Amino acid sequence: MKGRSQSPVAASDDSGLSVSDDAAAEPAAFEVDRSGRSLGDVARDRFIQALFDRRIEPGAFLSQNELVKILGVPVGPLRDALRVLQAEGWLTIHARSGIELRKPDFSLVRNSYQLRMILERAAVRSFAEVAPMPRIEDIERRHHEAIEAVRGRELTLDSARELEGVDFGFHMEVVSILANPMIEAAYTQAQRFVQLVRLDREFRLSSPLVIRTLTEHLEIIKACKARDPQAAEAALEVHFGRAMQRAIGFF
Missing domain, CATH: 1.10.10.10 (Winged helix-like DNA-binding domain superfamily/Winged helix DNA-binding domain)
Structure with missing residues (x-):
């Protein structure tokens, strides 16, 4: 599908989009x-x-x-x-x-992670303060199970997708605590750009990378369990900093 199309253009409006006769x-x-x-x-x-x-x-x-x-x-x-x-x-x-x-590039990685960080900072503080403890404990349990499931094993495509769902799902769960559809929409958009970068760069999850990522999540979860919003935000900043560096490493 790459390459410039030679299809004729009959007319266009102010947006530059062509308008065919029919x-x-x-x-x-x-x-x-x-x-x-x-x-x-x-x-x-x-x-x-x-x-x-x-x-x-x-x-x-x-x-x-x-x-x-x-x-x-x-x-x-x-x-x-x-x-x-x-x-x-x-x-x-x-x-x-x-x-x-759009072709994914360094600026797309940087901008996407910066936006996610801005939006999730407020969310993780609220999550640490008001998220029901059973909900936090369930997230923690799922992370431990995922880590044990991949330890020392090669990932299949299906298992990699499932684990990526655990990764992105955790962040969406944190953001959802704000119950703000505008924030959720913006966050989802930034997250999709991160997925696009991974896809374009033929990014492949490995067991060590999954364990590293989920372990960073557990530090955030630990702070949330302690009802410490400041520590939760600090752990989130560390996680995003490392995640962005991992993504930039593919350019």
């Missing part, structure tokens, strides 16, 4: 699917999923028509989704020429 016949982006979501939201979700499925490649230059075929969505909803995706930083729309998908 675009008017396509469903509008505000129409909804059977689940009640707008078709623009469906197109956005399919774009992101296609990235993680490697059906489209980071850094590729595609035409609108190519994306219509890959994602299986009408032109109208796709154009709406592309504007949102550009605002979120997934791609750049070039007037009269096509859509350039």
